[in-house]
Amino acid sequence: MSFFSDFKKFLMKGDIVALATAVVIGAAFKTIIDSVVKDVITPIIGMLTGGLDFTKKFISLDGVNYESLEAAREAKAAVITYGNLIQAIINFIIVGLFIFLFLKYYDKTKKKEEAKPAAPAGPTQEELLMEIRDELRKK
Known part of the structure; x- marks a missing residue:
């Protein structure tokens, strides 16, 4: 077997694909969380703390x-x-x-x-x- 075919098998393992999917979903989830923090939670905390x-x-x-x-x-x-x-x-x-x-x-x-x-x-x-x-x- 060649190096590239071994590498291709490694990349196509279910674990690697699942991990890659999790990273992409995690990045999207982070965007949502960042928006909730910045656009919803932080203004509420600012209002409760007098604009702090x-x-x-x-x-x-x-x-x-x-x-x-x-x-x-x-x-x-x-x-x-x-x-x-x-x-x-x-x-x-x-x-x-x-x-x-x-x-x-x-x-x-x-x-x-x-x-x-x-x-x-x-x-x-x-x-x-x-x-x-x-x-x-x-x-």
């Missing part, structure tokens, strides 16, 4: 009190943007919640499928052939 935007929170390491994060960055000051960490934690919690709810719903639908009674088994192929044989003998 965590991503604008920072500590200047040079001791100067800058009016904004943009001003500190223009001055090329070293800053710790702890607000971004807070926002990342909020995003993580929201993503975790969405995944939890999705998996809970998925488990519920799986349990319903498992609870359905199995369809009654029909005659096997052998039984059908015996019936046909018996009918042909009668004629």
Whole structure:
């Protein structure tokens, strides 16, 4: 076998295809979560905290009190943007919640499928052939 045929077999394994599919679905799911966080959750948190935007929170390491994060960055000051960490934690919690709810719903639908009674088994192929044989003998 050649290197390329081995590589092709490797890429076409079910696990690799499933992983690739999961990555693409995960990327799409991330886009949805990012939109929920940015367009729904963050404005609500901002409203509840009086317009507080965590991503604008920072500590200047040079001791100067800058009016904004943009001003500190223009001055090329070293800053710790702890607000971004807070926002990342909020995003993580929201993503975790969405995944939890999705998996809970998925488990519920799986349990319903498992609870359905199995369809009654029909005659096997052998039984059908015996019936046909018996009918042909009668004629």
